[in-house]
Amino acid sequence: MSKLDVDGLVKRFGGLVALDGVAFAAAPGEVLGIIGVNGAGKTTLMNCICGIYRPDAGTIHLDGAVVTGMAPHDIATRGVGRTFQVPRVFRRMSLIDNLLVPVLKRRAPDRTLIEAAEAMLERMRLIDLRHNFAEELSGGQQKLLEMARMLMPEPKVVMLDEPFAGVHPTLCRFMIEQIEAMAAAHTTVLLISHDLTSIYRLSSRVLALNQGRVIADGGVDAIRGNPAVIEAYLGS
Numbered sequence: 001m002s003k004l005d006v007d008g009l010v011k012r013f014g015g016l017v018a019l020d021g022v023a024f025a026a027a028p029g030e031v032l033g034i035i036g037v038n039g040a041g042k043t044t045l046m047n048c049i050c051g052i053y054r055p056d057a058g059t060i061h062l063d064g065a066v067v068t069g070m071a072p073h074d075i076a077t078r079g080v081g082r083t084f085q086v087p088r089v090f091r092r093m094s095l096i097d098n099l100l101v102p103v104l105k106r107r108a109p110d111r112t113l114i115e116a117a118e119a120m121l122e123r124m125r126l127i128d129l130r131h132n133f134a135e136e137l138s139g140g141q142q143k144l145l146e147m148a149r150m151l152m153p154e155p156k157v158v159m160l161d162e163p164f165a166g167v168h169p170t171l172c173r174f175m176i177e178q179i180e181a182m183a184a185a186h187t188t189v190l191l192i193s194h195d196l197t198s199i200y201r202l203s204s205r206v207l208a209l210n211q212g213r214v215i216a217d218g219g220v221d222a223i224r225g226n227p228a229v230i231e232a233y234l235g236s
C-alpha cells in the first residue's frame with residue numbers, strides 16, 4: 001500500500017470546479033512534483049489533503065486509513081506536514097519556540113526536545129539566530145524555519161508549496177539538498193513549484209494538473225515531452 005492514495009478528489013467553490021476527479025498515489029521516499037499553470041488546482045489539492053478544505057467527493061488514504069474530511073490537526077497528528085506559499089511562522093516567538101509548537105502538545109519541553117530543536121536549527125543553518133524573533137528573519141530564512149518546524153514531529157508525508165518562490169539561488173540550492181534528505185529518509189514529498197528546473201531535478205514522478213484535472217502522471221522525461229503538458233503551458 002502506498003503512503004498516500006488519492007482517488008476521485010473533487011473540490012468545488014460555488015460553480016468553479018477546482019479539483020475534478022484527481023487521483024494519484026505516492027510512495028515512501030518518492031518526490032512527486034506537482035505542476036500546472038496558475039489556477040490549475042495545485043494548492044487546493046494540498047489544502048484538501050491536509051484537511052484545510054473538505055473535498056466534495058473522493059477519498060484520501062494515508063497508510064491505508066481513510067483521512068478524508070478530517071480536521072487539520074488530526075491529519076497532522078497522523079504524520080502529514082506542510083509549508084505554505086507565503087511562510088506562516090509565529091512572528092513574535094523565538095526560533096526555538098517556533099519549533100517546539102508542533103511537538104509540545106505531545107510532550108513537555110524537556111532537555112531532549114530542546115536539543116532536538118537546536119539540532120534542527122543547526123541543520124537549517126539558523127542556530128545562531130535561535131533566540132531571535134521569527135519576524136527578524138529574511139523571507140527565505142522564514143521558509144527554512146517553516147520547513148524546520150514541519151520536520152520536528154517527523155512527518156511521513158510532507159507537502160511543500162512553492163518552496164523556492166522569492167528565495168535567493170544559494171538558499172534554493174540548500175533547500176533542494178534538504179528536500180533530497182527528506183526523500184532519502186523515506187518521507188513522501190509532494191512538491192509544488194513553478195520552477196520546472198528544480199521540479200525536474202528533484203522529482204521521481206511528476207503530476208501535471210490543468211483546470212482541476214490530472215493531464216499527465218509519469219517520469220520526468222515523459223512529462224517534459226507530453227503534448228498535453230506543453231499545450232497547457234504554451235496555451236496559457
Ligand SMILES: Nc1ncnc2c1ncn2[C@@H]1O[C@H](COP(=O)(O)OP(=O)(O)OP(=O)(O)O)[C@@H](O)[C@H]1O
Pocket residue numbers: 013016018036037038039040041042043044045
Ligand atoms: N477559497 C477559495 N474560494 C474560491 N475559489 C478558490 C479558493 N481557493 C482556490 N480557488 C480557485 O480554485 C482554482 C484553483 O486554485 P489553486 O490556488 O488551487 O490553483 P494553483 O494551481 O495552486 O494556482 P497558483 O499556481 O496560482 O497558486 C482557482 O480558480 C482559484 O481561483
